[in-house]
Structures are given as C-alpha cells and as structure tokens.
Amino acid sequence: MDARPTTAVIGGGTMGAGIAHVLLAAGSPVALVEADSARVDASRQAVVASLDGAAQRGKLPEGTSRDDLLARLTMSTSVDELPADAALVVEAVPERVDIKQTVLGGAARACPDAVLASNTSSLSIGAIAAELPGDRVIGMHFFNPVPAQKLVELVVHPGTSEATTTATREWVEALGKTAIVVNDAPGFATSRLGLTVGLEAIRMVEEGVASPEDIDTGMQLGYRWPMGPLRLTDVVGLDVRLAIAEHLTRELGPRFTPPQLLRDKVERGELGQKSGRGFYDWS
Structure with a gap:
C-alpha cells in the first residue's frame, strides 16, 4: 500500500476513532489528539478495537495487519504537537462552535498547509471558519460507523477555496468513499x-x-432503508438528535420542534445504544 501524506484527527471518541481507522487503512500516518492521558488511552483502544473488528471481517487492506496500521498512529494531548507537514486535519470534538474554533485554530497554526475539516453534522461551517483561515476550512461530515459507511458530506462555505474542496474530495476517494x-x-x-x-x-x-419495531420495519421493507429511523436514532444518540433538532428549530423554525417524548427520554437518560436503552433495549 502506497504511503499517503500525514493526517491528524482531533477528538478520539466514536467518530474520531473511526476516522483515524479509515485514514490509517488508506496508508496515511495519523496523529490523534485527545484532551488528557486517560482519554488518549481510551481513544487508542477504540482504534485498536475498530481495526480488530475489520481484521475479523477481512476488511483490512490486502497485505497489512492491525499492527502495521497501528505503527502509523501517534497520540498526544496537545494540538500544538500536531505534525507541521499534516495535509489534512479533521476535528471530531463536541458540537460547539467555540470548541471547534479553538482546536482548528491551533491546528491552523501548527499545520500551515493543512485542509482544516470539521466533522460537524449541523453547525455552520461559515461560523466555525469566522476566526480561522477560511479558505482552508470545509465540512467533512462522516457517518457512523465510519469504516462501514460509504458517504462523506462535504460542506463548503463562501470562503472555502476550490483547491480545498478538490483536495478534500480526493481524500474521500482515497478512503474508498463517495463525496x-x-x-x-x-x-x-x-x-x-x-x-x-x-x-x-x-x-x-x-x-x-x-x-418502533413496526415503524422501522415499514421503512426498511417499504422504502429499502438499511435501518429504520428509530433504531438509527438509538445509534446516533437521542441526546445528539435532540441537540440538532433544537439547533434547527432556532435556525429554520418550528417544523423541527422536538417531540416531548424525545425530551422525556433524554431527561431519563435513555440515550440509545450508548446508554443501553432508547427506543430499543440494547442491554
């Protein structure tokens, strides 16, 4: 497998670990940044688990092992330690504009030539780019689970340069995905x-x-959805869905007002797969 330019991922949760996985599998060295040493350890274990799962399914690149890919992974607790030659930086931190601006601002200084990509699923890319070198900023919205999902939604704001869009599309293709x-x-x-x-x-x-079961089955068999909307809500996280609904209500109006049932479930801690219960029992 040909080596690709160095990349970086900021935030090593479920999405960040998955993004690191696919970048490693594409032949890129990856620098993964987390907030503290405990999270670094957890993030590395998440990447290991993801690669192990791919190995068991025969999905690693031909002629490579998990250890081959992990040899390209470096971990740190500071954006300032990102490699200066990184060609792509993807942030996967919590859905707050200020946090994303802070980490991408640090990446912009540490990696002067890198594309600065946000994995946000709903926040304005223009708002994130406002305090950054805007021509280098683009949305790079991956889907969960990252190694299996074939789509990446690229989001351009008015200041995104054509060169940034082209380079990011090429990265998506290198990952074996469609933009x-x-x-x-x-x-x-x-x-x-x-x-x-x-x-x-x-x-x-x-x-x-x-x-929930009958609604989901109706969408799967009647509309060929691979997963029904309520099971998908459990996988995404009810708290995540609620936050996006509240954001879109503010931006686009009352048609996105969250149902009371969604609010009640989040209040009870029924967040979906990650908590063990949502619309389904995941225990």
Missing part, C-alpha cells in the same frame, strides 16, 4: 432530511400510531 458537496446551510442536506423523518417517527410512537 457529495452541499452549500453551508442549517442541517446541510443529510442531517436535515434524516432528522425530519426521525422526528416524525418519534411523533408516531408518541401518538400511538405504531410501535
């Missing part, structure tokens, strides 16, 4: 559409129209 390009707008394309169906499915449960 769509959308303009910076609340919810982009995929989050807005996915949330619309998900919220309506929750309202249907709330109103007693049908069970």
